[in-house]
Amino acid sequence: MKIVSAPDYQSMSRKAANIISAQVILFPHSVLGLATGSTPLGVYNQLIEWYKKGDLDFASVRSVNLDEYCGLSPKHDQSYRFYMDENFFSHVNIPMENTNVPNGLADDVEAECRRYDSVISGLGGIDLQLLGIGHTGHIGFNEPDEDFDKMTHCVKLKQKTIEANSRFFSSMDEVPKYAVTMGIKAIMQAKKLLLVANGESKAEILYRSLFGPITPAVPASILQLHNDLTVVADDDALAVIREKCPTAIG
C-alpha cells in the first residue's frame, strides 16, 4: 500500500488525476473503474482540464462504474449515469458506447448483475479502479457486514447511507433503498486500486480501514490485501493515520 498525502482537496484531486493520466497515457486502451460521490469530482475536473489542453486522449478508454441506484432512470439527476455524463463523460472524448454503468431500471436485477460481471470480464478486467470511501467504510455500495466474496449484486442500503444521501433528494421517501454494486470480490480483482479521501470526517474510518483488523464490519479494510493499492488523501483525512502510524505516509 502506498499513501500519498496532499495539503488540501485540490492537491489531492490533482495527484489522483496524475495517476489516472499516467495510466491513460501509458495504456490508451485502459479499462478505468470509476466512482461517483463528492470526493472524485475534483479528479474529474482536473482530467477534463488536461483533456481540454490536449494532454489527454480518452478515445480508446473503456470505463465501468462501481454502482447505480435501483429505480432511477439514467436521466434522473441523482442517478449515477447522469452524474458521470454531467461531470465527466460529456466533457471528454470517451465514446459513450465505451462507458458502462449498471442499469438501475433492469426488471431482472439478478440478470443485470450477471450481465455487468460479463461486461467487466469481456473487457479483460479493470486496469485501474478509482474508489471513494463512505463514513461506514463502504466502498461502492458494499455496506458493513457484506460478504467479501461477492461479484456484482443488489444491496439494500443501510439507514445511515440513505440518510447521508437524502440531502440530494427532496424527501427521504424519494431516496432509493436498493442499489446494484460491484462486489468486494469484483473490486479486488482490479489490477490497481486508487482510493481518494478528503476531510476530517473520513480520518477515523480511513485509519480503521487501512490499519485496523480486516473485517466485513469495515468493508474497505479488505483493501489492505490488494497488492497495488494507492491512497491519495488530504491532510485532514490523514490526521488519525499521521498520529497513530506516522511512518506509513510516503
Ligand code: F6R
Ligand atoms: C460511489 C461510491 C461510494 C462513495 C462513498 C463516498 O460510486 O461508490 O462508495 O465513494 O459513498 O462518497 P463521497 O465521496 O460523497 O464521500
